[in-house]
Amino acid sequence: MNALRVLILTAAALLGSSALAATYTVKPGDTLYNIAQKANLDPAQLLQLNNLSSSTLQVGQKLNLGGNSSSSVNVGNIPATPVSRNSGNGNTIRAAASRYLNIRYMLGGTGAGGIDCSGFTRVVLQQLGVSLPRTARAQYGVGNTVSRGNLQSGDLVFFNTLGRGVSHVGVYLGNGQFANANSYNGRTVIEAMTTSYWATRYIGARRVL
Structure with missing residues (x-):
């Protein structure tokens, strides 16, 4: 019984930690700006979270999206093309x-x-x-x-x-x-x-x- 409880607590801890570490993998056509917008972050925040000195991104690069409300974003569906800025x-x-x-x-x-x-x-x-x-x-x-x-x-x-x-x-x-x-x-x-x-x-x- 104790072993089962330990297993449940461990699983809960792992799930909790993964929720606090949302990441996104850069796709062709992505920009720092459109990734930040979809993740509900300011571009400057995204730069700071990833210790980036410029907005240049590489395809396949993994970006940390932080542990706030943006971690609930379905980051796998961020479009590869820049989002519209008309509104x-x-x-x-x-x-x-x-x-x-x-x-x-x-x-x-x-x-x-x-x-x-x-x-x-x-x-x-x-x-x-x-x-x-x-x-x-x-x-x-x-x-x-x-x-x-x-x-x-x-x-x-x-x-x-x-x-x-x-x-x-x-x-x-x-x-x-x-x-x-x-x-x-x-x-x-x-x-x-x-x-x-x-x-x-x-x-x-x-x-x-």
């Missing part, structure tokens, strides 16, 4: 961009004391677990190309403002709006891409989430 997730991206609004524009700046366009997109996307290169031209080379008609919140949008290729970048927020560090306004702002100035200078977009 609820758009609010997350707008909130990330809003933390850096009204900061004065400063060429070469990367923080609260002053920031330029690529510095702005870099710190905004960093909150979502994405590491970007420093310059607008370099950022244009990451992620996947996306057409203007298929833009989603979080996409990087690029412009030719100097007449010699990519020279400006912002973060698309949805509904034709994007956030950017604007040298003309002298600060970080939210603007409409449909204005004649931006519409005629638009080059393309890249999806990094």
